[in-house]
Amino acid sequence: MKNYQLVLASTSPFRKQLLEKLSVPFICISPDFDETPLPxxxxxxxxxxxxxxxxxxxxxxxxxxxxxxxxxxxxxxxxVGKPLDRNNAIAQLLAQSGKVITFYTGLAVHNTATNHTQVGFDTFEVHFRVLSRDQIERYVDREEPFYCAGSFKSEGMGICLFNKLVGKDPNTLVGLPLIDLIDMLQTQGFDVL
Structure with a gap:
């Protein structure tokens, strides 16, 4: 196995916590990339x-x-982007009440030695309970999910908002598909186990 340095291109504490599950040494670097969606x-x-x-x-x-x-x-x-404030979080959650929403999570592994980049994506469905405005406001005031896509933290009290979750990898919902990542690292000669 080649001795690669593992790097997480993220400042997200949630992605860092997920990668820590694999018990492999890594560093975090803040990416320098314009994230503006294309038309x-x-x-x-x-x-x-x-x-x-x-x-x-x-x-x-x-x-x-x-x-x-x-x-x-x-x-x-x-x-839908991150809400960034209380009013937007409440509006997003009201729009999601009683509905099924889909999360798309992209994943890439760039090998600096070969200049090759693997890329893929995973999806995860969240089935929301029918929620009252009071329930939503209490949730938002407790967890302040202002920097979370969908205005909730599934790893926290956000689980109370759902009646079903559907997907291959629950880590995908938090922002880092670990099952796919392990496969990608393996193809690059980095065996997590």
Whole structure:
């Protein structure tokens, strides 16, 4: 196995916590990439482009495998960003009440030694309970999910908002598809086990 430095191209504490599950040493680097969506860009294309951009924008001084990931929430066919404040979070959750929303998470692994980048994406469905405005406001005031796609933290009290979750990898919902990542790292000669 080649001795690669593992790099997470992210400042997200959630992605860092997920990667820590694998018990492998890694460093985090803040990616330098414009994340503005292109006009009429489909969700799967957007998250894959952003994952590649994040992974390839980071520079290291040694042979590295750089992991980039990005996620969007799609409600009624429309890409929804992070709410950033209380009012937007409440509005997003009201729009999601009683509906099924889909998360698209892009994943890229860039090998700096070969200049090759693997890319893919995973989806995850969230089935929301029918929620009252009071329930939503109490949730938002407790967890303040202002920097989370979809306005919730599934790893916290957000689980109370759902009646079903559907997907291959629950880590995808939080922002880093670990099952796919392990496979990608394996093809690059990095065996997590």
């Amino acid at each position: 009429n860009e489909r969700p799967k294309d957007l998250v894959q482009r952003l994952a590649i951009g994040k992974a390839t924008s980071c520079r290291t001084g040694q042979d590295s495998l750089i992991i980039g990931s990005d996620q969007v929430c799609v409600i009624d066919g429309k890409i």
